[in-house]
Amino acid sequence: MNRPSKQPICSAWLLIIMNLVFGTSLAQTITWSEHIAPILYDNCTQCHIDGGIAPFSLVGYDKAKNHANSIAAATQNRSMPPWPADPKYRRYAHERILSTEEIEQISQWANNNAPQGDISKAPADPKPTSGASLSQPTLSLKMPNYTVNTSSDEYRCFVLPSGFTADQYLTAIEVVPGNRKVVHHVLVFYDTSGIPAQKDQADPKPGYLSFGGTGSPTSQLIGVYVPGQEPYQFPDGLGAKLLKNGSIILQIHYPSYVQNEVDSTRVLLKTTTETLRNMIIAPAVNHAQSLQNGPLYIPADQTKTFVSKFSLNNTLTVFAVAPHMHLVGKSIKAFNVNGKDTIPIVNIPNWDFHWQRTYIMRQPLIFAKGSTIWGEGYYDNTAQNPNNPNSPPVAVSAGEGTKDEMMLVYFWVAGFVPGDEFKIVDFTPLKNISTTKIAKQHWIKIYPNPGRGNQLWLESQNPCIAYSVFDAAGKIVKSGVPLYDNQLSGTMIPTADIPAGYYQIMMQFADGQRQSQSWIKN
Ligand code: HEC
Incomplete structure (x- = not known):
């Protein structure tokens, strides 16, 4: 040869x-x-x-x-x-x-x-940017001078009346930090209630202290700023409706150890009184409404995973998302499930309150009518969580305070119109990250296998937060959230309704990883 x-x-x-x-x-x-x-x-x-x-x-x-x-x-x-x-x-x-x-x-x-x-x-040295880049804004509002003096992270809300005498559609928004050294990130809200103004009055300094949101239940998120971010331009023909006589609230994060730095941040809006397709910015993953295993309550010294589910009555176009948790939160994920198809939306494997941002889709995602938006949030309320605001840990429940928790994913979303899928935002080629390390496999155990009784027990290194049982043909016969049996202190899947046969059990873990294992029912 x-x-x-x-x-x-x-x-x-x-x-x-x-x-x-x-x-x-x-x-x-x-x-x-x-x-x-x-x-x-x-x-x-x-x-x-x-x-x-x-x-x-x-x-x-x-x-x-x-x-x-x-x-x-x-x-x-x-x-x-x-x-x-x-x-x-x-x-x-x-x-x-x-x-x-x-x-x-x-x-x-x-x-x-x-x-x-x-x-x-070598390329030319970059120059610090100072001005705004949005041209011809309809409205430019500046907060009063505020002198930052803080030894810990400070979250302060500034209330800026819009002066709108008629309802408007927001088509672009830009935050221009007054002092780039201290403006770590900004959440922009819109509110027509009097609550933020009352809170402002009650605080002797400009604005008022507020950690999670604005402290008003009617506040609507309309923008998120992090350093280096460009203005957000809504896609053509779309805008977020802002009711007349509302206020814009800038919630600014000033990092710890700032002394005598003066800030006066501005927000620029482009609006129109013309009627546009309404884009709403709504938390479709929301601990207050869609938790399957709520309420959001994490006992001291425990870790817990919450799962939220939101079913869609209409086909939707999703343009951007912004996840939000506080300090006990460790990871958050959202995905859309339509039959056997899953559309990944966002996964934050190591949540850090300091680095919140909006993630804008390169190309809008389309979620079918009848499909489901799932959310998963994992919380670590033990002393091992370095960000735990309580030492020793105490029980944590839902709320806006530093020591409370939240589980939100905001969606920039509108009713689907054919052609939305072609509203491409970013044409630049993707950077190659292919050889970046992939998470290790988890240790899992499912028993009894082959199965007989009415339960299938699960043990895993990381909490299993959702499962699907696939039959030999790849069809889902059952899916859900594993149940926790208090008496036997174990996690299980009820299996009485599953006929004898060969199956794959797909498990979804709190850190976002999925893993499957075969199982036989006799
Ligand atoms: C959005 C703002 C931002 C960008 C972009 C950014 N950094 Fe940082 N960086 C920070 C801040 C703020 C700190 C201070 C520590 C902190 O707050 O996490 C920091 C800290 C660091 C540190 C100190 C060690 C550490 O890990 O904390 C290094 C090194 C560093 N950055 C390198 C870089 C490099 C290299 C890039 C680009 C490839 C980069 N940074 C991009 C904001 C940024």
């Missing part, structure tokens, strides 16, 4: 061996000027700039070199740039995430003593 391929295989091996022996000397040298500066200026200097919210600047070679090792570490574990959504679950418009190659380049550069390279090839 002849082997024509022998020769090429040998030379390929030779190349690999040469690469192993000579290492980077054969590879291209990664320099700040050519490779690293463009990455940092695209992904970091919105915050890491003089006068920005990050604790140090990354503008210029010297600063980057000084931080080379910590930059490599923070990018490798994906803590920087902050982007809490799991990119393996869903990708969004205008993402701020690094590709596997970019992370690898930073690491090589740092390991190689952070060379500068040919400075003439």
Whole structure:
């Protein structure tokens, strides 16, 4: 038998061996000027700039070199740039995430003593942005000067009457921070009740302290700002209805340890009195309305998973989402289920109250009439949760305070109109993250197997929050939330209604992972 391929295989091996022996000397040298500066200026200097919210600047070679090792570490574990959504679950418009190659380049550069390279090839240094970018706003409102002096995170609401004498449709919104060093994030609400104004009056300083929302049940979220974010433009023909005589409430997060910094943040709105298709921003995942195993109550020293379910009476177009929990919350996820099809919406595997944001779909998602929006929130009310606001832990229930909890996912949503699926927001190619590590498999045990009785018991390393039982043909015969049996202190699936046969039990865990195992019923 002849082997024509022998020769090429040998030379390929030779190349690999040469690469192993000579290492980077054969590879291209990664320099700040050519490779690293463009990455940092695209992904970091919105915050890491003089006068920005990050604790140090990354503008210029010297600063980057000084931080080379910590930059490599923070990018490798994906803590920087902050982007809490799991990119393996869903990708969004205008993402701020690094590709596997970019992370690898930073690491090589740092390991190689952070060379500068040919400075003439470096991009121009970014300048701090100050002004607004939305042109010709209908309304520009500025909060009064507020001097921030705080040793812990401060959440303060500022009430700005809209002056609208007629109902309007909001078509674009931009938040322009007054002091970029201290404005960590802003939630923008609209309210026609008098509650925010009353709270403002009761607080001697400008605005009033309020952690979760505005403290008014009628407040409607209309925008979310994080540093570096562009104004949000509603798609053509759509707008969010704002009733006349309402107020805009800016809830600003000022980070801990700020001294004598003055802020006066502005909000710019584009509105029209013309009637548009109404886009609503509503929490379809909502602990107050759709929990299957509520109420939202987490006893001290316990972890708990809540599942919410919301069935759709109409076909909907979803443009963006924004998850919201407080400090005991650890992970949150939402997905749409239509028969056997699941549309992933958002997954935040490591919830961090400090990095809330809106995730805008690259292309709108269409949810069919009769389908279901599922939400899953996992809470850790033990002393092991470093963000637990109580030490020792105490029972936590739903509310707006720092020590209360919430489970919300806001949806920017409108009734579906054919053509919505083509309203593409972001045409840029996706960055490659393919070789990023994937979570390990969970330890699970299901018994008895083969099964006989009326229950199938589950034991798993991570709480199983939902299951589906598929038959040999791949059809779902049963699905739901596993039941907790207090007497036997175990988690189980009732199986009396399942006929004898071969099945796959698909389990969904609190951290978002799914895993399946085969099971036989005799
Ligand atoms: C949206 C704002 C923002 C962006 C974008 C951002 N950072 Fe940060 N960074 C911060 C803040 C704020 C801190 C301070 C710690 C904190 O609050 O988490 C920080 C801290 C750091 C630290 C200190 C160690 C750590 O992990 O906390 C490093 C290193 C760092 N950033 C590197 C980067 C790099 C590299 C990029 C871009 C690839 C980047 N950051 C993008 C805001 C940002």
